[in-house]
Amino acid sequence: MQTPVNYLARKHWKQTGTIALIGSIYLLSSWILKFDGLTGIVAIPKAFSWLGINFKPTANSIHFLPTIWQKLIGTVLLAIASTVVASFIAIFVALIGAKATGGNALVQTVVRGIASFFRNIPLVAWAMILLFSFKQSDFTGFLALLLMSVGYLIRAFMEIIEDEASETMLALKATGASYFQVIFQAVLPQIMPSLISWILYMIENNVRDATLVGILTGTGIGFVFDIYYKSFRFDAAGMTVLSIIVVVIVLEVLSNQIRKVIL
Amino acid sequence: MLEVKHLEKSYQKDKPALTDISFSVEPGTFVAIIGPSGAGKTTILRSLNQLIKDDGGQILLDGGDLRTANKTQLRNYRRQIGMVFQNYNLVERLTVIENVLHGRLGYKSTLAGMFGRYTNEEKQEAMTLLQKVGLEDFALQRCSELSGGQKQRVGIARSLIQHPKVILCDEPIASLDPASSQTVMQLLKDLTTEFNIICIANLHQIGLAKDYADRIIGIRQGKMVFNEESDALSEKILETLYDQNVTEELN
Ligand SMILES: Nc1ncnc2c1ncn2[C@@H]1O[C@H](COP(=O)(O)OP(=O)(O)OP(=O)(O)O)[C@@H](O)[C@H]1O
Numbered sequence A: 001m002q003t004p005v006n007y008l009a010r011k012h013w014k015q016t017g018t019i020a021l022i023g024s025i026y027l028l029s030s031w032i033l034k035f036d037g038l039t040g041i042v043a044i045p046k047a048f049s050w051l052g053i054n055f056k057p058t059a060n061s062i063h064f065l066p067t068i069w070q071k072l073i074g075t076v077l078l079a080i081a082s083t084v085v086a087s088f089i090a091i092f093v094a095l096i097g098a099k100a101t102g103g104n105a106l107v108q109t110v111v112r113g114i115a116s117f118f119r120n121i122p123l124v125a126w127a128m129i130l131l132f133s134f135k136q137s138d139f140t141g142f143l144a145l146l147l148m149s150v151g152y153l154i155r156a157f158m159e160i161i162e163d164e165a166s167e168t169m170l171a172l173k174a175t176g177a178s179y180f181q182v183i184f185q186a187v188l189p190q191i192m193p194s195l196i197s198w199i200l201y202m203i204e205n206n207v208r209d210a211t212l213v214g215i216l217t218g219t220g221i222g223f224v225f226d227i228y229y230k231s232f233r234f235d236a237a238g239m240t241v242l243s244i245i246v247v248v249i250v251l252e253v254l255s256n257q258i259r260k261v262i263l
Numbered sequence B: 001m002l003e004v005k006h007l008e009k010s011y012q013k014d015k016p017a018l019t020d021i022s023f024s025v026e027p028g029t030f031v032a033i034i035g036p037s038g039a040g041k042t043t044i045l046r047s048l049n050q051l052i053k054d055d056g057g058q059i060l061l062d063g064g065d066l067r068t069a070n071k072t073q074l075r076n077y078r079r080q081i082g083m084v085f086q087n088y089n090l091v092e093r094l095t096v097i098e099n100v101l102h103g104r105l106g107y108k109s110t111l112a113g114m115f116g117r118y119t120n121e122e123k124q125e126a127m128t129l130l131q132k133v134g135l136e137d138f139a140l141q142r143c144s145e146l147s148g149g150q151k152q153r154v155g156i157a158r159s160l161i162q163h164p165k166v167i168l169c170d171e172p173i174a175s176l177d178p179a180s181s182q183t184v185m186q187l188l189k190d191l192t193t194e195f196n197i198i199c200i201a202n203l204h205q206i207g208l209a210k211d212y213a214d215r216i217i218g219i220r221q222g223k224m225v226f227n228e229e230s231d232a233l234s235e236k237i238l239e240t241l242y243d244q245n246v247t248e249e250l251n
């Protein structure tokens, strides 16, 4: 019989068991990979001090700054452009796919499937695939970021519509409003803050990812970093990383500020 | 006049949510529907404006059947039926007056409605109605900044600007404190008389139902077990309706 006492006792044993299980999975996998966690951890301070010495920008690195910032701004704009286009596509698709606003169960499943497909192919894989058709260009990076963002945003927007708009939709439907009136007067105004919040998050994310994609597509700030790194100009590479960090932090502060105002 | 005849609905096979619901209501009448949780009150109310597709029967508004209406006809019926919700269902981001004006959408062309182009008369009327519900000073405030009782009054103004023949209220006061509940119930009762409309409200507060409604309909397990003037509601009937003693609630 299930009494509260033996229910709690069983729950306690389950928790202990789960922790033990996770521990043994870690030990087993380190043994298979011949991976020594402890040596790794011990090496961390040394690795960082090496980084600190070699990647430290010097007074000499200053004259790389114009090139770095020019490319960096280009990369940020690329990330913004891809996110904005992705958002427009995603909101239309999400309206079609969401249960409250969209088609039948089949349409929903298809839209979910498409979103999941675009989302689950890693960004690097998208970039490699697109390189075949579009060569090393900004457009390749733009498209790779766009496709992945579309996947994420469709999914997010569909959930937002379900959670935040279903009830108001019902109220407007009951007044005799037509489909497009309901979408424009109830759904879009209602979900706008969450929508913008997600778009800002996606822009932040895409600025970071654009750097990575740039290494592959030979464009933007990623390319600059790659060149400096491979030609052993570590101080310039360090300067590039520092600039990226500054931009990412500034963007994050900025978008948090925007969120505060709109929410 | 609103006539409901032999309304049937089941969400799952062999598990009827409504069986043979029939009643009719004259304009100027305030009806309360009471009954235990899961009895089918929401199902009745939402069938009346066809937010739920029922399975059989007739719903006649001044003689025309909503159930057999095509899309355009249904839109015409819906704009004559206001609806007030437990959770208000306003567009919280928009201002009070914009939410009230939403009640006009059913009368507007799709494009004018999509972009919120309302006529001056409509705006004037929205202000008059806000005055009626005591919110004229809040017209340009965002709905998210209002209290529950104020939101519900915006919801009522939104339904009134539809020039409704019927207002349906699904537990309009379930989220409100006693004082706001009284205000909202009194408002609904007064409006019913003033505009000579039909008001049907699902209620869990039997005391308030007796105080404010002209007529009470009792629902139990999808069947109508009571349909008379509020004064005729006895403790005996309440006991059969709720199966146990709810008499305390009355006091
Ligand atoms: N979407 C649905 N799918 C399946 N069954 C449903 C659905 N909606 C309601 N039901 C069932 O129909 C019956 C009537 O539900 P309804 O919501 O009309 O009750 P209610 O009288 O409004 O209850 P409450 O007082 O709790 O709001 C319940 O047994 C409920 O479980």
Ligand SMILES: [Mg+2]
Binding pocket: B041, B042, B043
């Ligand atoms: Mg209900």
